Amino acid sequence: MASHYSITDRLGRVAVSVVLAFTFLFLVLPLAATLMISFDPRAYLAYLPLPGFSLRWYQSFLESPRFMDGLRISLLIGGIAAMTSTIVAIFASYSMVRYDFKGKETLNTIFLSPMIVPEVVTGFALLGFLTILGLRASFVKLLIGHIIIVLPYAIRTVSATLVGFDRSLEEAALNLRATPVQTFLKVTLPLIKPGVIAAVVFAFATSLDDVAVSIFLVDPFTTTLPVALFAYMKAKFDPTVAAASILLTGFTFGFILALEKTLGLDRFAGI
Amino acid sequence: MSAYLELVALSKRFGSSLVVDSVSLQMGKGELLTLLGPSGCGKTTTLRMIAGFEMPTSGDIYIKGERVNDKPPYRRNTAMVFQSYALFPHMTIFKNVAFGLEMRKESRQNIGQRVGHALDLVQLRGFEDRYPRQLSGGQQQRVALARALAVEPDILLLDEPLSNIDQKLRQQMRLEIKAIQRRLGITTVYVTHDQGEALVISDRLAVMNKGRIVQAGSPSEVYESPRSRFVADFIGEANLITGTVLKSNKTRVEVGIGDGQVVFALPDPEKSVREKERVLVSIRPERIQISKTGLGERNSLVGTVEEVIYIGSNVRYHIGLGKSIMVVDKQVISLDTLHQVGDKVVVEWSEANAILVPAE
Amino acid sequence: MFPFLGALVMLIVESFQTYIHGGIIQVSYSFTLENYVTYFGKTFVYYGFLWDTIRLAGIAVVISVLMAYPMAYKIIRSKSKMVKKILLTTTIALFFVSTTTKVYSWVVILGDAGVVNSIMMFLGFHQTRYLGSDAAIIIGLIYFLIPIATLALIGPIKNVDPLLEQGAMNLGATMTKTFLRITLPLSMPGIIASTLLVYAIGVSSFIIPAFLGRGLVFMMANVIYKRFSETFNYPGGAALSVVLVGTTLFMAYGIGAIMMKKMRGFR
Numbered sequence: 063m064a065s066h067y068s069i070t071d072r073l074g075r076v077a078v079s080v081v082l083a084f085t086f087l088f089l090v091l092p093l094a095a096t097l098m099i100s101f102d103p104r105a106y107l108a109y110l111p112l113p114g115f116s117l118r119w120y121q122s123f124l125e126s127p128r129f130m131d132g133l134r135i136s137l138l139i140g141g142i143a144a145m146t147s148t149i150v151a152i153f154a155s156y157s158m159v160r161y162d163f164k165g166k167e168t169l170n171t172i173f174l175s176p177m178i179v180p181e182v183v184t185g186f187a188l189l190g191f192l193t194i195l196g197l198r199a200s201f202v203k204l205l206i207g208h209i210i211i212v213l214p215y216a217i218r219t220v221s222a223t224l225v226g227f228d229r230s231l232e233e234a235a236l237n238l239r240a241t242p243v244q245t246f247l248k249v250t251l252p253l254i255k256p257g258v259i260a261a262v263v264f265a266f267a268t269s270l271d272d273v274a275v276s277i278f279l280v281d282p283f284t285t286t287l288p289v290a291l292f293a294y295m296k297a298k299f300d301p302t303v304a305a306a307s308i309l310l311t312g313f314t315f316g317f318i319l320a321l322e323k324t325l326g327l328d329r330f331a332g333i
Numbered sequence: 334m335s336a337y338l339e340l341v342a343l344s345k346r347f348g349s350s351l352v353v354d355s356v357s358l359q360m361g362k363g364e365l366l367t368l369l370g371p372s373g374c375g376k377t378t379t380l381r382m383i384a385g386f387e388m389p390t391s392g393d394i395y396i397k398g399e400r401v402n403d404k405p406p407y408r409r410n411t412a413m414v415f416q417s418y419a420l421f422p423h424m425t426i427f428k429n430v431a432f433g434l435e436m437r438k439e440s441r442q443n444i445g446q447r448v449g450h451a452l453d454l455v456q457l458r459g460f461e462d463r464y465p466r467q468l469s470g471g472q473q474q475r476v477a478l479a480r481a482l483a484v485e486p487d488i489l490l491l492d493e494p495l496s497n498i499d500q501k502l503r504q505q506m507r508l509e510i511k512a513i514q515r516r517l518g519i520t521t522v523y524v525t526h527d528q529g530e531a532l533v534i535s536d537r538l539a540v541m542n543k544g545r546i547v548q549a550g551s552p553s554e555v556y557e558s559p560r561s562r563f564v565a566d567f568i569g570e571a572n573l574i575t576g577t578v579l580k581s582n583k584t585r586v587e588v589g590i591g592d593g594q595v596v597f598a599l600p601d602p603e604k605s606v607r608e609k610e611r612v613l614v615s616i617r618p619e620r621i622q623i624s625k626t627g628l629g630e631r632n633s634l635v636g637t638v639e640e641v642i643y644i645g646s647n648v649r650y651h652i653g654l655g656k657s658i659m660v661v662d663k664q665v666i667s668l669d670t671l672h673q674v675g676d677k678v679v680v681e682w683s684e685a686n687a688i689l690v691p692a693e
Numbered sequence: 694m695f696p697f698l699g700a701l702v703m704l705i706v707e708s709f710q711t712y713i714h715g716g717i718i719q720v721s722y723s724f725t726l727e728n729y730v731t732y733f734g735k736t737f738v739y740y741g742f743l744w745d746t747i748r749l750a751g752i753a754v755v756i757s758v759l760m761a762y763p764m765a766y767k768i769i770r771s772k773s774k775m776v777k778k779i780l781l782t783t784t785i786a787l788f789f790v791s792t793t794t795k796v797y798s799w800v801v802i803l804g805d806a807g808v809v810n811s812i813m814m815f816l817g818f819h820q821t822r823y824l825g826s827d828a829a830i831i832i833g834l835i836y837f838l839i840p841i842a843t844l845a846l847i848g849p850i851k852n853v854d855p856l857l858e859q860g861a862m863n864l865g866a867t868m869t870k871t872f873l874r875i876t877l878p879l880s881m882p883g884i885i886a887s888t889l890l891v892y893a894i895g896v897s898s899f900i901i902p903a904f905l906g907r908g909l910v911f912m913m914a915n916v917i918y919k920r921f922s923e924t925f926n927y928p929g930g931a932a933l934s935v936v937l938v939g940t941t942l943f944m945a946y947g948i949g950a951i952m953m954k955k956m957r958g959f960r
Contacts, residue, residue: 066404070869078763085760086780089787089839092798095808099801107804110811172698178942179701180897182914183934187704190927271791274899274914288793295793295904299800307794314789318782327781332848333769386859406862419860423878433864484864 093311100304107299119305129306132290135201136270139286143208144216144265150209151216151261152254156246159224174214181274184211189278200284207275212265219264222332223257223325256325263320270313336395337362337520338383338488343392344544345378352378354544355392360537363518365511369531370541371567376524379541380490383522384413396487407436412481413490416497418473420465426452426476427461433484451479454513471502478510482517489514489521495530507534528568532556540564558601558688562613565690571615572659575692578610586689588614592655596632598687611692618662620686623650623678630681634659638676652680704931729932739916739933743940746912749827749902750895753834754842757895758888760835761842762850768843769851788840796904799833800824803905825907833901842891849883850876885952889945896941913937 099107103116123129157163158170176184185207192203231253235245251258273288280289287310291303321330336359345353353375360366368376381387383394385406394401401409412433420429430451434444452458455475465473474494481489494510495503511534514521525531531538532552539549540563548555548564559565565573576588579595586598586606598614606612627633636659640651648671650661659680665671672678768780802808803823810820823829853876861871899914906915913933921930 066408068407068867068869071405071867074869074872081760082763082767085764085839086783088760088836089783092795092802092836093790095801096794096798107801107806109806109814110808178893178945179938180899180914180934180941182897182899182917183704183938186917186921186930186934187701190704190931267789271789271793273793274897274918277918288791291793292900292903295797299804303793303797304801307791307797310791310794314786314791317789318786321785327785331768331781331785331844333781333851384859384863386862405868406859407865407867411863413860413863415856415860417854417856419854419856421857421861421875432861432866436861436865436870480864 096304096307099301100308102301102304105300107301119301120309122302123305123309126302128285128290129287129294129302132285132287135204135284136287139201139204139208140266140269142205143212143269144262147209147213147216147265148220148258148261150213151220152258154217155220155224156250159221159227173217176211177214181211181272182278185275185278188275192279200279200281203279204276204284204286207279208269208272211272211275212268215268216261216265219261219330220254220257223254223260223329227253256329260321260325260330263317267314267317270310336360337364337397338522339393339395340379340383341393341395343379343382343394344390345375345382345387346390352544353382353389356541356544356546357392358539358546358549360520360522362520365514365521365523365534365536367523367525367531367535367538368541369525369528369538369567371526373543374541375544376526376541377492380413380492380522380524383488384411384490385409410484410487411490412484412486412488413492414474414477414481414494416493418465418477420473420476420480422465424464425461426457426463426465426468429465429476430480430483433480437484447483447485448479451483454482454517455479455509470498471506474498474506478513482513482519485519487520489519491521491523493525495525495527503530510534532568540567542567559615559690560601562690562692565613565615565688570618570660570662572618572621573690574614574616574657576612576614578606578608578612581606581608585684586612588612588689590614594634596634596687597684598689599684601689604691606689613690613692615688615690616682616686618649618660620682621659621661622681623652623661623663623672624681625672625676625678627679628681630683632684632687633679633681635677635679638672638674638678641671641674643671650678652678654680704934729936742911742913742916743936745827745910746896746914746937747940747944749830749834749910749912750892750898753831753838754888754892754895756831757835757838757842757891758846758884761839761846762884764839764843765846765850768847770855784840784843788844792837792900795837796833796900799829799836800904803829803832824905825909827910829905829907830902830910830912833905834895834898837898837901838891838895841894842887845887845890846880846884849880849887852883853879882953885949889949893941893945896937 098110098112100119101115101117102108102112103114103118154173158166188203188207188210192206197203227250231249232245235249236242240248271288272286273292276286276289277292280286285293287306291306295303318327321327338360340356340358343353343356344351356375356379358366368379370376378387382389385401385404385408389402396409396411421432424432427448430448431444434447439447448461449458452460455478457472457475457479460468460472460476465476468476474497477494491510495506498506507530523531523534535552537549537551538555539546540555541547542563548560550558555564556568559568559571562573565571574588574590574596576590576596578586579589580587581600583600586600588596588598590596596614600606622628622630634654636652636654638650639653639658642649642651643665646665647662648665650663650672652659652661661680764780764784768777768784771777771780800807804810805820805822805824807823809823814820857875857879858871861875862868866874896912897914898912899918902910902912902915906912911919914937917930917933917937920926920933
């Protein structure tokens, strides 16, 4: 930098670069640590460096019925919850972005409130409530719980796409004799498709991650993968969890790719 | 005389496109130079390089003889008025105008005085405690100007300041800006795509296209003697007739324009033309006479009125001359003297008004 | 949404119920404050948990926002497309990485046989117990919150017109001054909103303190779960939940209102 820049500026720039570099490394390195440990041939967490390379933990994870069952349930619940919440989100967002009605603000707050309530509280409350209602099936309880927590994210994502939507396109369609339903299906929906896909991805990822709500709603026969891992981690800390983590992170790359190819990471972030 | 502002072979490349291509110019103190051109011609980028917001890819910028390429924006004594005004929304008008002075660590008393003075110049005294959002577009623009003037910069930079303002107000404000500039004697670079504006306010103007300066000079020079088809077309309007040089001497050039017809034009003192060379003859629409029988000029062609476009103060005729159309602008003296569609007319002009422009 | 609201209402009601041993959830219609009293009247232990929760989350949030701001700023203003892309992709990727993975990573790093300890032993120092400390939880929280904070800050920073920054520099403000006088004040409302959001998330965290606290340090979410899974005292858990949500809302609104008052002026 030329010497004409002020001292505070030069120092400031260096300081910011340092913080930025530190933050970046801080974010990335821990995952590298997990990656490394997942290949540890030893039977328990021991000092580094690794004495060898082994895939035993991946094997252990993939062969464990408990984890695989949990994975199956997680994927199922995640899929259904993502789809359902996105469909609800489309309707909810559409009415809230387009129309003004009494109680809109309140309704909006209600829909988004699960974000502010601690997940533990949500799970705990649902457990009581659903039990009183006589609901026993764990799968259904989990489904309800997950839909509740992912819905706010789905709504926010779809709303963001709708807000920037050019109304005159719909008006043109209506002007050309399309009914409101046809307009919605043929004009609106295809154009908000990126946002809808992003909402599904977002909802699915959130559902896959959840522990605090699920932990209240599982039963000995039905559990989700994160809860299974949680239970496992309470007893042992072996690298099975590391292997599971790395595999789950593979999903994450899938999410990123899906987002980039449809909505675009920039738009997803609001840029 | 050493130049107040000098750009030497200034270039700027963004990725693979060369946005500013070896631009050189010199300005004297107190001059108002306009960079005029269509969008994308590089005029705003050049301005931003002078301000220091873009680093030149090559070339140098000298302000008052000092090379400023390496100086950050806040070390150059330039002040910019942005197209979108860029007023700080969280500060009052007073604080906005005072900002530059605060950065220069002026005393409170001094600041108060100079802010008042600047607001006087733009006739906004009394607005000190308002916020930008409470002002109209025109008023906001004046505040932006006051903010730039308050710091008494070496160079004032205006980036299409009047683009967001409506027609009538624009015409008034451009005169106000010129008056202030002249009164303060401040060296100013003005960027616009509006050639009418450029002609009104500039001491000198530089026409830019595709990153280069294609012609520079005083407004009348550029208007009367365009040296390229682009300039002839961009500034004002021009009828361009293609032809081939038949004969040329020091006083007159004879150009054959097909069908045995011949017109005459003034030779370019800087460039002589040879026989058989293809040229364009440029005549401004308002410099053409139109009549039923002709008035005896050497340059005269016969044609038919194809369209009459009435604009209130003026009328525009499209005259069909065989293959081409000639555009003629005339003042409306009274409605019954207008020609009608279908009339046979004679269009004529004097040699002095026909300029040779290289055919590209 | 109705199950959610219904559940919340029920929760509040339950918190006033008497605890009946043996039954998990009773629909009785008593009204008592004994749950609240037990936890917040008789002993101070639970005040301690509440305070720990607020304190740890608070520290983590402040540091996270401070670290996230430069990231968000660069994502929006960097002149290099590559830098923007790398930072944004990393942020969003980490946003989606499962919390369990994040917690485990720090267990690997801070554990008794973890990365840090391995390096320490190699250099000749003693093995130290890092997990189970306030610091471990704070680090875990920061790791979890930075991506969220970064994404939340993108909006406010983007809303500051870059021309305003250029205008300030043109008038003589150094980059530092421009940031302090223009960028920061204009993005402040958004920063505050983001901070409160991140705080609400931080205060609710469950897995992170569960494993990084090693049973020695608890946050309210853990307390609620632990109490319930040990004693099946639903009303008790309900009372704790109400207190947690109540304090969070109270703090969020309180701080928000104070800040908004201070910023009264250009909104």
